[in-house]
Amino acid sequence: MSASTTAAGAHPGPARDQGVARALGRRRLRSNRIIEALCIVATVLGLLLLASILVTLIWRGAAGLSLTVFTNNTKPPGSHGGLLNAIVGTLIQTGIGTLIGTPIGLMVGTYLAEYGHRSWLADTVRFVSDVLLSAPSILIGLFVYELVVDPFGGFSGIAGSLALAVLVIPIVVRTTEDMLQLIPSELREAAVALGAPKWTVIVRICYRAAKDGILTGILLAVARIAGETAPLLFTSLGNLNWSISLSQPMASLPVTIYQYAGSAFNDWVQLAWVGALLITVGVLALNIAARLVLRARS
Amino acid sequence: MQQAIALPASRSGRRNSRLGDPIFAGLARGSGILVLLLLGSLILSLFIGGLPAFRRFGFNFLFSTEWDPVHQVFGAAVSVYGTLITSVLALVFAVPLAFGIAFYLTELAPSWLRRPVGTAIELLAAIPSIIYGMWGFFVIVPIMSQYIEPTLINLFDGIPVLQDLFAGPPFGTGIFTAAMILAVMVLPFIAATMRDVFNTVPPVFKESAYGVGCTTWEVMRSIVLPYTRVSVVGGIMLGLGRALGETMAVTFVIGNADRISPNLFSSSNTIASIVALEFPESPTGSLKLASLLALGFILFVISFIVLAISRMLLRPKLKA
Numbered sequence: 224m225s226a227s228t229t230a231a232g233a234h235p236g237p238a239r240d241q242g243v244a245r246a247l248g249r250r251r252l253r254s255n256r257i258i259e260a261l262c263i264v265a266t267v268l269g270l271l272l273l274a275s276i277l278v279t280l281i282w283r284g285a286a287g288l289s290l291t292v293f294t295n296n297t298k299p300p301g302s303h304g305g306l307l308n309a310i311v312g313t314l315i316q317t318g319i320g321t322l323i324g325t326p327i328g329l330m331v332g333t334y335l336a337e338y339g340h341r342s343w344l345a346d347t348v349r350f351v352s353d354v355l356l357s358a359p360s361i362l363i364g365l366f367v368y369e370l371v372v373d374p375f376g377g378f379s380g381i382a383g384s385l386a387l388a389v390l391v392i393p394i395v396v397r398t399t400e401d402m403l404q405l406i407p408s409e410l411r412e413a414a415v416a417l418g419a420p421k422w423t424v425i426v427r428i429c430y431r432a433a434k435d436g437i438l439t440g441i442l443l444a445v446a447r448i449a450g451e452t453a454p455l456l457f458t459s460l461g462n463l464n465w466s467i468s469l470s471q472p473m474a475s476l477p478v479t480i481y482q483y484a485g486s487a488f489n490d491w492v493q494l495a496w497v498g499a500l501l502i503t504v505g506v507l508a509l510n511i512a513a514r515l516v517l518r519a520r521s
Numbered sequence: 522m523q524q525a526i527a528l529p530a531s532r533s534g535r536r537n538s539r540l541g542d543p544i545f546a547g548l549a550r551g552s553g554i555l556v557l558l559l560l561g562s563l564i565l566s567l568f569i570g571g572l573p574a575f576r577r578f579g580f581n582f583l584f585s586t587e588w589d590p591v592h593q594v595f596g597a598a599v600s601v602y603g604t605l606i607t608s609v610l611a612l613v614f615a616v617p618l619a620f621g622i623a624f625y626l627t628e629l630a631p632s633w634l635r636r637p638v639g640t641a642i643e644l645l646a647a648i649p650s651i652i653y654g655m656w657g658f659f660v661i662v663p664i665m666s667q668y669i670e671p672t673l674i675n676l677f678d679g680i681p682v683l684q685d686l687f688a689g690p691p692f693g694t695g696i697f698t699a700a701m702i703l704a705v706m707v708l709p710f711i712a713a714t715m716r717d718v719f720n721t722v723p724p725v726f727k728e729s730a731y732g733v734g735c736t737t738w739e740v741m742r743s744i745v746l747p748y749t750r751v752s753v754v755g756g757i758m759l760g761l762g763r764a765l766g767e768t769m770a771v772t773f774v775i776g777n778a779d780r781i782s783p784n785l786f787s788s789s790n791t792i793a794s795i796v797a798l799e800f801p802e803s804p805t806g807s808l809k810l811a812s813l814l815a816l817g818f819i820l821f822v823i824s825f826i827v828l829a830i831s832r833m834l835l836r837p838k839l840k841a
Contacts, residue, residue, distance in 0.1 A: 251739070262625040262629060265621025266626070268618060276648060276652065334552060350829075353828070353832050354560065354825060358766065358825075358828070359765065359767070359821070361768040365813075365817045369566040369569075420541060422542050450648075453650075453769055502649060502651075502652070503652050510644060514640065
């Protein structure tokens with residue numbers, strides 16, 4: 224709309240006066256060049272921010288990286304503690320959270336793509352799932368605290384896993400639905416024509432065709448919850464001792480980083496940086512892996 | 522074919538499948554309903570948990586700036602103000618940058634560069650928020666307190682409104698720094714959404730504008746932006762929704778103070794940060810815990826509204 228007005232407004236000038244036309248053209252080119260330059264500056268700034276975070280992590284984290292980080296548990300300051308219990312705790316809670324959340328998310332995504340389509344219920348579920356996807360994760364922590372921790376006697380690893388599972392669901396829902404919708408309906412029709420019942424078509428044909436996309440969603444979900452701190456503060460709480468009991472408070476890397484980074488002890492702060500480096504490398508690796516899986520397909 | 526039907530296994534197989542279909546459909550539908558229940562119980566549990574605080578303080582809870590655990594008086598105004606001001610300020614920083622990045626990625630960058638740069642920006646969104654907190658606390662805060670804040674304080678000294686907004690002492694922590702960290706965190710979300718909606722503009726629209734001699738910026742301003750305006754606002758709202766509930770990064774740099782001050786360099790609290798900081802000192806059943814849950818309920822309502830608007834604006838463009 225306004226493009227045509229710009230062009231029309233610009234037109235009478237050049238017709239009457241060459242000098243005005245040239246000046247106007249120069250001005251337009253100049254403002255174009257200035258804005259292009261600003262955009263490049265913005266992009267470079269964005270990349271510099273990423274680089275600054277990574278360099279800081281490597282610089283501060285690598286200094287404390289040693290074998291004891293992986294072999295020792297967290298210990299009082301000054302006694303060569305490691306992060307073993309935190310790493311194991313993160314693996315356990317992330318694993319269980321993914322195991323609980325993925326099947327539910329997968330079924331919801333299946334419902335939206337294969338059954339619900341544009342029905343009232345499906346639209347509501349889609350909307351709620353999208354809201355959950357961006358809802359503040361700290362509220363999920365409070366929710367699980369109210370629902371599990373408070374009534375069932377205290378902080379526990381399973382409560383942490385449940386909070387993480389709630390975060391997994393909407394991510395898997397989103398990718399599963401999107402990927403299932405990409406499958407051509409001829410594929411389904413061919414299977415139905417052979418006499419396969421609908422659920423067989425979905426499980427044997429659709430899931431198989433959407434395998435990579437669904438896997439991408441799961442990897443992204445794992446990457447997201449592995450670094451979550453806020454929902455764990457009120458659920459698994461953190462534990463300075465070795466414990467893999469799901470009914471006890473459980474350590475996790477992010478919560479340990481949070482406790483250590485704010486402490487006054489240099490070796491704890493150093494360990495926090497090591498933990499930060501580990502978690503970031505893990506999360507970024509998962510993200511890149513997820514992208515590679517999807518790209519290999521397309 | 523006839524042989525296959527005659528096979529004894531197929532009859533039981535078919536019975537299985539006849540049972541299988543309703544079971545699978547029921548599971549799928551049930552999971553969908555479970556998601557609804559999840560959100561419903563999330564709202565309910567926060568509301569019920571916060572009920573003692575709502576009962577005790579009534580509507581005053583929303584407007585009271587008091588947060589006094591000793592006298593058991595709690596109000597939400599400070600943290601609601603902190604949440605809104607940091608998030609809005611974060612958008613002020615992030616939106617121009619995100620627009621620049623999206624513009625660069627869709628119109629300016631050579632095609633071989635688009636993917637790696639786009640991926641790098643997206644990776645910013647993958648970094649856990651606690652990492653942003655540490656980076657902010659150990660890298661940004663010193664820079665702020667030594668260079669940026671003293672400069673701004675000197676610069677605006679004596680100018681009526683600005684000298685109140687940018688006043689000392691330059692601790693480095695506070696609203697301004699928190700907003701900057703938040704801006705970096707929501708930047709990739711906004712930039713990625715803008716890039717995706719810019720890409721939905723039909724090429725023929727842009728080509729015809731280039732055809733009449735428009736510059737790249739004129740095409741962006743007169744064709745792309747008007748065409749995608751609604752979705753761009755949706756993307757910004759998505760960033761706002763993310764910023765409102767961000768916890769760990771803000772907790773590190775906000776400074777934890779329970780007062781409202783026009784000074785952007787002063788310490789404050791957001792809902793998420795006060796919940797994270799005060800929760801360990803809130804015993805079960807206490808009025809303080811109820812107040813924290815009530816704050817959580819308020820945060821949920823605010824972000825629900827923002828996210829719902831964002832989705833309504835974004836959905837048609839990115840789906841159709």
